[in-house]
Amino acid sequence: MSCEEPTTSPTPENNITVVSSDGKEFLLDLKLTEQSETLARLISNFEYDRTDVKKDPVPLGNITSAQMQKIIEWLQHHRYYPKWEQNDIHYSTSFTFETWVEEYLNIPNNEMFELLNAANYLNIPRLFSTICRIMASRITGKSAEQIRTVLNIKTDVKNDVYTGIPIQEDSSSSEDGMSEISLSPSPPPI
Amino acid sequence: MNTGQTIMSTPASLLEMPDVVMKRILNYSDIKTIFTLRRVCHGFREYIDSKKPDLALTSICFHVTSNGFSCEMVSNTFNHLKIRYMDRRLIYLGPPREPVENEYLLKSENPMELFLEDVGRILTHQKSSLSFLSFTVQYMRYIPEYTRLLEFIKNILETRNTPLRAVSFRMSALEQDEVMQMLPLLDASHISNIQIVETIINSYVRTDKFLEIDRIIGLDHFKNAKAWESPVFTIRSNFGKIDDFFHFESVVVRFESISARDLNLLKEAFFTTSTCNQFDLHYKHFTNGHQFIQILGEPILEEGSFVNKWYFGIPNSSDVILIAYTEPYRQIQFIRGEWIIPDDVVVVE
Numbered sequence: 423m424s425c426e427e428p429t430t431s432p433t434p435e436n437n438i439t440v441v442s443s444d445g446k447e448f449l450l451d452l453k454l455t456e457q458s459e460t461l462a463r464l465i466s467n468f469e470y471d472r473t474d475v476k477k478d479p480v481p482l483g484n485i486t487s488a489q490m491q492k493i494i495e496w497l498q499h500h501r502y503y504p505k506w507e508q509n510d511i512h513y514s515t516s517f518t519f520e521t522w523v524e525e526y527l528n529i530p531n532n533e534m535f536e537l538l539n540a541a542n543y544l545n546i547p548r549l550f551s552t553i554c555r556i557m558a559s560r561i562t563g564k565s566a567e568q569i570r571t572v573l574n575i576k577t578d579v580k581n582d583v584y585t586g587i588p589i590q591e592d593s594s595s596s597e598d599g600m601s602e603i604s605l606s607p608s609p610p611p612i
Numbered sequence: 613m614n615t616g617q618t619i620m621s622t623p624a625s626l627l628e629m630p631d632v633v634m635k636r637i638l639n640y641s642d643i644k645t646i647f648t649l650r651r652v653c654h655g656f657r658e659y660i661d662s663k664k665p666d667l668a669l670t671s672i673c674f675h676v677t678s679n680g681f682s683c684e685m686v687s688n689t690f691n692h693l694k695i696r697y698m699d700r701r702l703i704y705l706g707p708p709r710e711p712v713e714n715e716y717l718l719k720s721e722n723p724m725e726l727f728l729e730d731v732g733r734i735l736t737h738q739k740s741s742l743s744f745l746s747f748t749v750q751y752m753r754y755i756p757e758y759t760r761l762l763e764f765i766k767n768i769l770e771t772r773n774t775p776l777r778a779v780s781f782r783m784s785a786l787e788q789d790e791v792m793q794m795l796p797l798l799d800a801s802h803i804s805n806i807q808i809v810e811t812i813i814n815s816y817v818r819t820d821k822f823l824e825i826d827r828i829i830g831l832d833h834f835k836n837a838k839a840w841e842s843p844v845f846t847i848r849s850n851f852g853k854i855d856d857f858f859h860f861e862s863v864v865v866r867f868e869s870i871s872a873r874d875l876n877l878l879k880e881a882f883f884t885t886s887t888c889n890q891f892d893l894h895y896k897h898f899t900n901g902h903q904f905i906q907i908l909g910e911p912i913l914e915e916g917s918f919v920n921k922w923y924f925g926i927p928n929s930s931d932v933i934l935i936a937y938t939e940p941y942r943q944i945q946f947i948r949g950e951w952i953i954p955d956d957v958v959v960v961e
Contacts, residue, residue, distance in 0.1 A: 535625070542629075554633065557626075557637050558637050561641065565648065566648050569648065569652045573652070575652060
């Protein structure tokens with residue numbers, strides 16, 4: 423609930439109001455909106471960064487108040503972080519996360535997907551990228567069955583029938599669920 | 613993207629997300645995860661097979677040995693992964709020094725089919741440029757298996773929309789045909805080093821094998837590359853001439869016969885262009901050899917060494933050209949560099 427404990431209180435001069443799909447208004451510090459490319463562009467287009475311009479509330483029809491709350495928490499935490507630079511995505515694969523991020527994203531899958539959608543809609547690259555990275559970290563090194571569990575996927579497809587993927591002969595590591603590996607997983611690099 | 617064949621228990625599933633989500637997650641995933649995802653559900657399978665996410669491997673090495681077929685891969689996200697088909701079994705190996713838990717033995721009705729299926733998928737999905745690509749065979753007696761593997765890989769490479777990109781290319785070959793089966797299928801603008809070896813056991817052993825090289829010389833790959841190595845094979849003058857190799861920065865080559873004229877051309881190439889840095893020339897016959905050696909002047913011969921050396925300064929350059937002639941080994945080397953030359957050695961200007 424960081425939106426209620428901001429480091430600087432928004433004043434009419436340095437904030438805008440966004441409205442969630444369920445009609446709840448949020449006062450958002452302009453400094454925070456810099457992290458959202460969608461909001462930043464909107465503010466720049468309507469010149470909402472000027473004090474002499476009247477600011478209308480911005481409706482965010484795709485985002486619920488619960489999601490907005492969560493997003494503001496993220497924006498607050500990253501308030502003083504340097505601007506996100508998208509590195510070459512192949513080479514920035516690190517599966518280590520700040521403890522804060524791990525706790526923040528310790529949420530059920532459906533909430534995670536919704537948050538991902540919201541991050542994509544508001545174009546918050548650091549959040550979007552972090553969720554994708556954390557999802558990749560949760561499926562890396564897992565067997566197909568384990569991935570189904572992680573992603574709550576129910577499938578009537580039986581692997582070996584469908585793909586002819588072999589069953590592991592050596593039982594030594596079958597207990598950790600490595601039983602249907604084609605290109606076998608190993609733990610991600612730390 | 614949702615095929616309807618998969619029942620998702622969450623209101624929003626990964627496959628119902630915008631394309632950019634799946635794309636990014638796969639970007640963060642290594643080859644093993646991507647291929648495992650294919651087996652999670654139909655939706656993932658169809659997505660991966662149609663989008664063919666890049667595997668971002670940096671090196672792929674195919675090898676045929678007494679241990680069977682193997683395909684060894686390296687990427688920036690994982691160190692080392694090897695799949696090996698052996699004795700009707702398929703084995704997956706992790707990094708060499710990691711615990712045995714990374715070795716999996718799989719049983720299947722037809723493991724060879726699975727091996728080739730993996731190989732096919734690897735070669736179709738790889739989009740970024742490889743620093744190294746190699747096809748090698750350990751012993752001559754595995755040539756039939758090797759030929760079979762090459763044939764399979766050739767068919768895969770032909771179906772790609774864009775040619776596979778590799779900077780360094782190394783290949784076991786007995787004949788030009790084998791090289792011509794593979795090399796033209798790679799991106800000609802990307803290739804920098806070409807190395808043609810025989811079997812791995814014989815990779816540097818002098819043989820009397822000839823390589824007809826005329827069609828390779830005609831390839832853009834040959835023209836664009838910066839380094840060439842074919843240390844084992846002998847090239848006959850009706851298939852390739854010494855000046856066909858002058859555009860390379862570095863060359864290791866063996867000719868059946870060279871002449872004083874060839875060597876003068878090579879020397880001139882070293883003095884007039886800065887492209888050639890190292891030319892390691894082996895030969896069987898040296899026509900008018902003494903004539904060429906005489907022109908070079910008095911050699912420097914270190915005690916106990918067979919190697920005759922000459923140093924030549926290059927006008928307006930701090931570089932010096934070293935010519936090293938080792939008659940017993942039938943080898944002449946031209947090397948350009950900033951040598952630390954002993955005080956008593958005369959550099960010919």
